[in-house]
Amino acid sequence: MTRTKAARSGKAETGTSPGAKAGRIRIGVGGWTFEPWRGPFYPDKLPQKQELGYASRHLTSIEINGTYYGSQKPESFARWHDETPDDFVFSLKAPRFATNRKVLAEAGPTIERFLTGGVLMLKDKLGPINWQFMATKAFDPADFEAFLKLLPASAEGRSLRHVVEVRHESFKCDDFIALTRTHGVAIVIAGDSKFPQIADPTAAFVYARIMGTAEDEPQGYPAEALDRWAARAKAWAAGQAPEGLDYVGKPHTDKARDVYLYVISGHKVRNPAAAMALIERVG
Template sequence: MAGRIRIGIGGWTYEPWRGSFYPPGLAQRRELEHASRHLSSIEVNGTYYGSQKPDSFRKWHDETPDGFVFSLKGPRFATNRRVLAEAGDSVARFMDSGVLLLGDKLGPINWQFMPTKKFDPEDFAAFLDLLPPEAEGRRLRHVVELRHASFRDPALLELARSRGIGVVVAADSPHPQIADPTADFVYARIMGTREDEPLGYAAAELDLWAERARTWAGGGLPKGLDYVGKPVKAKARDVFLYVISGYKERNPQAAMALIERLSHP
């Protein structure tokens, strides 16, 4: 058996997508409805910058089809601090802000760190212990996005694996890559779309990322990525792959091209 693969983009409100991804004349209030019928997931960046109202989470749930999933950015107030062990109140406020109203459409929560944040094993372990493994009887998935090279340390893998917390695979970007799976899912953010490619990536590059997603879903380890520790295979893993940054105007086309490739055996 293979895990489930979900492909998406960051957010859904972006003016250049109107007329390219969104049909001309589509009301802005219907953009999430449209995006969620062409993609299988969206990463929400707004939760990183500030709290959302409970009604927003309820509305997002109701406007999207069954099986659609939102990944949420954890608040910067939790990750952008000197002592991570003191982030408990920020984590708790976020979890109590209404995120659980997404129900089955709540995917992984991405805790993104600044590029200047270095790996302190003791303090980072304390932060990971603040992330609740469940809430209201629902299992939660957490993933950390690490942008300083000091995190490329086998000790980081051990901390994450012991708690079932994922590590973001940063790809096609200047950020250090940690491709080692540490949970029962893989969370990848690919950032290399280009203006001169109608689908963001060349066909061969899209084929490669589709094949990597299949390999992850089957429990394997794709070739050509940058690993830190010893290989660890699994029976299956769910995959969340987001086309982020790069030439943002092309990101929906790249995501849809990947979905099309993955729809064929």
């Protein structure tokens, strides 16, 4: 695993080809195995082994959560790759053992084991890796920089994208924005959530997790909220800074970016419906 010259020099690579008008927008949910989705999302008689195939043909991405709690078999990653369409992409939650620790600079061996444990069997369907931190984890500039230096920009010749999900108010500062931007690492944008929102773009892509679906909304969100999130996704893809979000620095326009948006938490039964409604809106 090696860092690219761009990452070492502090220059983030762009997520789109030269002259592209907008990045690619991918929208999905967290995981695909959830019994209450039978009926509202999955056909009642669909065999469970076909759920991923079904979900991946109605969504454009899925965030795998099981990798946060424990290791998965390499054969599982290979099977997930084979069961999904060619243009489908998974994001992965990195293992909690790397982030739920007092000294982040000591996470190297855990990161190494994770990245060599089969995730690369996803091949071109491997999307961003989400390094999620506990809400009690405060910002320690030196230690967090040491952690970012442990995240390789590539592994076995395949480029990697990293995003950090920080959930403590102390991260809402210029130093944190500068660190992530220097290393080309994105920051999770928490939407409709109790967690602090940091919408500053710091990488070649944008990664949002929206958490406000409600039981009394058939599509999870009311139409105006779906319109608003779809408009934000399209603005991010075009390199714009949407209004109505919390920024640490001054919002500015920039290069086009790929977008990964996941409907997470909230009233989970409604999440696939919300994701599909957003996919329809972004075209």
